Amino acid sequence: MEIRKAVASDGAGLADLVGRTVMHYSKNSSYDADHAAGTADALLNGRSNSHTLLALIDGKPAGYATYAVMHPSASAGGMIYMKDLFVSAEARGEGVGEALMRAVAAAAVEKGCSRFEWTTDHSNPKAKAFYERLGASRIEDKVYYRVEGDALGRMAKNHHG
Numbered sequence: 001m002e003i004r005k006a007v008a009s010d011g012a013g014l015a016d017l018v019g020r021t022v023m024h025y026s027k028n029s030s031y032d033a034d035h036a037a038g039t040a041d042a043l044l045n046g047r048s049n050s051h052t053l054l055a056l057i058d059g060k061p062a063g064y065a066t067y068a069v070m071h072p073s074a075s076a077g078g079m080i081y082m083k084d085l086f087v088s089a090e091a092r093g094e095g096v097g098e099a100l101m102r103a104v105a106a107a108a109v110e111k112g113c114s115r116f117e118w119t120t121d122h123s124n125p126k127a128k129a130f131y132e133r134l135g136a137s138r139i140e141d142k143v144y145y146r147v148e149g150d151a152l153g154r155m156a157k158n159h160h161g
Contacts, residue, residue: 006043019036
């Protein structure tokens with residue numbers, strides 16, 4: 001297994017994984033290939049503020065993680081927030097998720113970050129058990145918010161900037 005920074009030539013493989021991510025979380029049997037390709041392009045070509053790590057097994061993309069370094073935080077070095085961790089169905093149980101988590105943790109240490117944070121669905125007991133097995137602490141006192149669609153437009157409407 002190889003874990004490395006995703007590069008432009010990984011576009012098709014990353015797009016496939018992004019599409020699989022959408023299918024997995026939306027419980028949909030298909031995905032919009034243009035959306036997946038656009039997301040992969042944004043991640044690989046500097047139109048995103050995040051970093052992308054790619055896991056390969058025998059040279060084939062098996063999973064990925066996206067993260068961003070955020071400031072301010074509890075230390076001057078900031079914190080890493082992981083947005084996505086995804087492992088293809090055929091690679092689950094092969095240590096890909098753990099290898100990606102350890103690679104993101106290593107990036108946090110290398111960048112002098114004091115924390116590494118992410119979220120998971122309440123309805124995903126396997127993910128919660130996996131993260132806790134790696135030594136993560138569950139933070140129950142935080143509430144996760146989202147604004148999307150028309151509500152996002154309404155919120156942005158009266159911005160003066």
